[in-house]
Amino acid sequence: MKQKSRLLHVARMAIGLWGATALAPANAQTFFPKDVDQSQCSLGTSEFETWITLPMFGLTSPVYDETSGMPYIFPVNGPDFANTTANHCDFYKWGAQMFLWMTSTIDDIGKQPAKPQYPATLPFVFNTEFFYRLSNDQTKLLAQGENVQSDNLAISLRTAKNDEDESIGQAGGNGVLLTQPPAETGKQSSLTYYGIHTNRQYDYFLSLYKNLLSGKTKGTPLASQFPTTAAETCAILKYAEQNNYVEKGLIPTFIEKKLCPKNGNDTAVTATAAPAATAPGSSIIPQIEPAVDFLSLAVEVKTSWVETASLPTGSKNKYIRQNLQIPIYDRTNPNHWTVKDSATREMALVGMHVVGTVKGHPEMIWATIEHENNAPNGLYYYMNDKKQVVAVSDPQTKTGWTYSNGDIVDTVTEYAKGCDDSTMPAGCVAKSDIVSADGNDPIAPSNVTRLNPWGIKQVPTTTTTDAVSQTTQIISLNRDVKRHLKAQSPTDPRQYYFLSGAVWTSDGSIPEKSTAKAITGSPMLANTSMETFEQSSGCFGCHNTFKSPNGLKISHIFEGISPDLPTVSGK
Template sequence: MRYLFAKSCAAIAGTAMLAGLATPAQAQIDLPSDVQQTCTVSPDTFTSWFLEGTPRANGPVRPADSVAFPEHNTVCDFYTWGAQMFLWLTSPDYNTGDPLVLDGPAVFTVLPVNHQGYRRLVDNAPDAGPLQLAVRSEKADEIGELGQAGGSGVLMSQNGSLVYYGVHVNDIYAYFLTGQKTGQFPRETKFPRDASDLQAVTDYTEAQFPAALVPAPEALVMELKTSWVAANTVDDPDRYVTIEAVVPTFDRGATEWTRDGSRTTELALVGMHVVGTVQHHQEFVWASFEHIDNAPNAPYYYTDSEGNLQIHRDPSDVGYQFMAAGDHMFRTRENVECMKEDQGNIVANRDDQGNLVCRNGIAPSNTMRMNPWGSAPDKSSAENNTLLLSINNSIRSQLKDGDRRANYVQIGGIWTSQGSDTKADAPIPDTADFSDTDLRGSLSLANATMETYNQDTSCFSCHQQSKSAPNSFQAFQLSHIYSQIVPLNVGLNDN
């Protein structure tokens, strides 16, 4: 396979804001240590992930080889893929010295939609400056904006920071989109998912972008979502992956904050969706990650090392980033949306009678993962919960002391059974909607920082084929931003 030269990108734009500071969070989710080891990564395999040949705290990691993803796969194979991809994206870039692969030449940043309805891919050139991040705004019915799924809710940590969001794609996604939209792949609207598809994209890139290098083509197509808080509001920034970014500022009132500029600040990563194709899975595999300080889980079941069913409860007597301390918080079982984005500003939510939903107007709310590990909180979920607990314990135990990535866990993953056909040329069923029988993994996957107020659905509730589309895995249906993105080297008037 050819490796090409490429200047890529990563910088995120939009509208966000920093609120006042409060007392740092103290709690973290408590993963049980007696979990049955149903999904583990061997020491030899784990060591092979590190570019330097041995694990080192915060050391560079290779991307998972999506082209060689097992045809006869297990659930654990998908969770292992997600784990390696997260470690890679949050690694220092070995070739460029960038603080993160996420901010290096393998990744492009997708700017928010402009007034014309288009988005641009931003080149991550050395002089591009810090990331620009946005408060999530409302998601449209068909095509997503940078917003909470199903609404325009704005999330604030207990420590007073708004949550800032970014959307990124990798280089293969960017070059495939450019070729497809400029007629180089006229019949191909499915995302690349095998070696032949990948070679077509790299051949096109070599011909049309001769000065480019694709550092990690084996990653296939990836789309990423990230969530951040102000680093000076977390209890210990050294326990977080951090980055410098440009965020909006606001003129703050009790019930409305009006955008009035921007500032550069350090942000701490609290969540990430890692979404990508693997061999014969052009529907995307969705894996989600969160910091262990974020929020507690509702009680959940798992299987211990003796094969017995156990129930686990996260600590409730101390606070989390997005949950105040107190048992009464756990009993409410409700994530209240205090405020929302409105045309770039932030306004307090009101009920039908005009009363403030939250007494303090624009303020932190309490957040819990209602479906721990992306599954219903009942005994039927014990097997999937155990798989995720097992691989999280396996990965975290093998990371060296001081590795910031050990403070993040994979909260779940989801994919479809339809994409698992081992025949590369097998037809994909033209079903209009995915049903629960089509889905595998964490069927109620929701990230506490990204789907805070809509935890009763899953990724494929929104990212699936519409009934009117002729093909069940078209790129513009699975990726809500695909149709809005302007191809590379195509001008766009932002005025």
């Protein structure tokens, strides 16, 4: 990547992690028991160091964002994932590490700033050239990063389709989610908005797969599943290079030859020694793009956002934030809201789905992350450090939740619907409208509870069960990740997010239906900001092949996207 100053005004999606107890305010926060048994899933200091260094390319010390001081977390080495020996904890760690990678920034240098700052313009990995974003009509992939044309920067979180792209509708239906009424005078509830991004490896594969299938590119068609091996990854990177989808240069060439020695290269370079060290004060991460693409494999991300202005005063630095363009609604009619304008607003990340492949798992690992103040958990059971099973129910406090009034509920009631659906709800006029869910009660926030904490059906028990074990592992991992983030950068906002769970298949099979026996981990996983009203079926309830032999149907967006990607010269 050429060394140029970064454009920090990119408006795009972002991410955050890790429930904190001591660092959160006295009001709402997801509770992580301090006495949780850590023998089944822990993240020690030496292992965390492998997340923040990349010795194979000379990065033996952490690098930090030049503005915020946040450490850069590298993606999991997907092609080298120990799929035959991995336990559940390894898959949960994948979700945590990949989230932290995507919410790292690419303006990283070798030291932390004296006075960290957290503007809403930080260049997070998922809103830079490492990822593409979908066009509003869901047919094209748009470039991100420096030198991107202004029309691509003006992302619009529009009222759109109920499961994809930038929208206000939720997965599985057209329910619309609002935040709880702020306690402070002058603030109002925010709508929740959604967006989707895919990484370059996903998109290079998509382009190669479709062009081979159509005959535009000569060669044998690829298998109908996402890439999981080093050989597949190297072939995809070579295709991207040949088609001018990625920049060339001495360092990228060296890295590609080291990772993919069978890939020919036009640039003569000896791959026996690392290139010269990066100059102090220059951005390091953009120089090693091929390594990041290689390690990450195929990744798809869905994010959820609320207006920062709706949050309690003084809390915004505990959120990952971006300036995004959103529709502004006329709320005069309590049963029927209409779009009156659009505006760029500072938005706070409240949730993220992180979905991606590793060696042996073309079905993808499906992990979800939430902000600790989103909503309380219902009753769950974990094992403490005395090997006793303990019952816990949030909230530890009833105030300050983004989506809950503090009362635990068994069912989340829907009070608003979006009109952009194949069958418009009663009262709709335009597809961008929002109407009362039942036509009588006014549009209002829902009182939200996480009905299946940690994505697991919680059954009353006093003995160790698989549900207790999985719950215990996820809680333990979250506590460790939060601890390491705080040690690296005490004000890192990612410490206020947490891994809610992850789901995959035990044998790497791609589910043909939601009840496939191989589904494991957090089978009832739901994000309270995304599947608020559909918390009973889990990720594979919607994302399966429905008995099709085409494993790519696991992704709802793959089929409709054009294989024509932006070239480097088009950036």
